[in-house]
Amino acid sequence: MPVDGSDEPVGLLGAGTIGGGWAATYLVRRRPVLVVDPAASALERVTAYLETVWPSVRRTVPEAPASVPLDLLRLVPVEDLGEAALVHENVPESLEAKQDAYRCIEAAVAPHIPILSSSGGLMPSELQARMEHPERLVVAHPQSPVYALALVEILAGKATSPDVVAAVLSHLTALGKRPVLLHREMAGYLTNRLTFAMLREAVHLLAEGVVDARGIEEAVVYGITPRFLVGGPLTSLALAGGPDGMRGAMRSFAPTIEKWWSDLGAPHLDEDVRDRLVAAADEILDGRPIAEVLAARDAAVVDALPLHRAGERTGDTGA
Numbered sequence: 204m205p206v207d208g209s210d211e212p213v214g215l216l217g218a219g220t221i222g223g224g225w226a227a228t229y230l231v232r233r234r235p236v237l238v239v240d241p242a243a244s245a246l247e248r249v250t251a252y253l254e255t256v257w258p259s260v261r262r263t264v265p266e267a268p269a270s271v272p273l274d275l276l277r278l279v280p281v282e283d284l285g286e287a288a289l290v291h292e293n294v295p296e297s298l299e300a301k302q303d304a305y306r307c308i309e310a311a312v313a314p315h316i317p318i319l320s321s322s323g324g325l326m327p328s329e330l331q332a333r334m335e336h337p338e339r340l341v342v343a344h345p346q347s348p349v350y351a352l353a354l355v356e357i358l359a360g361k362a363t364s365p366d367v368v369a370a371v372l373s374h375l376t377a378l379g380k381r382p383v384l385l386h387r388e389m390a391g392y393l394t395n396r397l398t399f400a401m402l403r404e405a406v407h408l409l410a411e412g413v414v415d416a417r418g419i420e421e422a423v424v425y426g427i428t429p430r431f432l433v434g435g436p437l438t439s440l441a442l443a444g445g446p447d448g449m450r451g452a453m454r455s456f457a458p459t460i461e462k463w464w465s466d467l468g469a470p471h472l473d474e475d476v477r478d479r480l481v482a483a484a485d486e487i488l489d490g491r492p493i494a495e496v497l498a499a500r501d502a503a504v505v506d507a508l509p510l511h512r513a514g515e516r517t518g519d520t521g522a
């Protein structure tokens with residue numbers, strides 16, 4: 204499944220937020236894309252999305268096409284996916300809808316063609332349960348905006364072939380992605396579990412009245428995020444440990460960390476807490492439409508990419 208220099212199209216089943224993001228990722232590298240989506244005006248919608256985000260998409264790849272290469276984008280019926288070298292499934296997050304989608308894809312493409320699910324939390328063993336060739340199914344969960352964020356979580360199901368996993372890892376790496384392979388299936392995968400762990404404590408602190416919504420947001424944006432450009436929580440802890448790194452951190456902080464862990468909250472999203480979260484978001488967003496804030500966030504993510512690359516040069520990412 205080569206990326207550069209390959210004329211073989213990739214297939215995208217579902218062209219909403221994530222399918223559109225995969226389309227941008229391939230088109231900016233001049234790779235042909237076949238889109239399958241039954242929605243009325245699916246092609247117009249994905250084209251409009253690509254036109255809107257293209258100024259940002261172009262900044263992710265050197266020598267990117269100046270405008271969206273629409274000649275490389277085709278809306279096709281699922282039966283015409285046979286030309287695709289691989290297929291990304293990006294239909295809504297429903298086990299049944301995805302299993303139905305695999306039946307249609309399998310009827311159209313040869314048995315060796317890998318199918319990559321963008322699912323954000325379904326178990327690959329369940330996704331592949333009704334497939335004729337389950338060995339070709341891999342979860343490849345991207346982050347939004349897909350064209351800008353490199354991380355893709357990879358999960359194999361019980362029936363997935365290790366050769367397919369290896370091919371998918373090498374394909375995504377050649378595409379400029381940073382695939383991370385989970386060693387076993389787990390609900391919520393990796394990024395959502397880490398994010399929800401922080402969210403849990405944020406909700407606890409808010410519900411307990413320890414800090415207001417703005418304070419939580421500022422702590423993350425101005426205190427935590429900039430350091431995470433060069434490494435995650437493990438790097439941060441090692442750097443806090445003095446010249447001995449993690450050994451020093453364990454000597455100095457292990458008892459404190461355990462004590463604070465035991466004090467972390469386990470809030471419930473009851474009616475009152477839900478109302479408080481809605482009020483908190485209203486206060487933070489201050490009447491700005493979600494689409495506007497989302498577009499601003501995605502543009503900021505692209506702005507931050509050179510900082511990421513600078514972080515990688517420090518060698519602190521463990522990569």
Ligand SMILES: NC(=O)c1ccc[n+]([C@@H]2O[C@H](COP(=O)([O-])OP(=O)(O)OC[C@H]3O[C@@H](n4cnc5c(N)ncnc54)[C@H](O)[C@@H]3O)[C@@H](O)[C@H]2O)c1
Nearest residue numbers: 216217218219220221239240242293294296321322323347
């Ligand atoms: N939105 C995110 O931030 C995000 C991030 C990572 C992963 N995901 C996952 O990606 C997948 C897609 O999410 P999304 O946000 O792009 O959804 P979406 O609702 O924006 O798009 C889904 C698209 O699939 C199309 N569709 C529905 N049934 C279809 C079928 N049988 N064949 C072809 N197309 C079909 C719909 O018309 C729609 O265009 C989900 O599994 C989701 O959990 C979403």
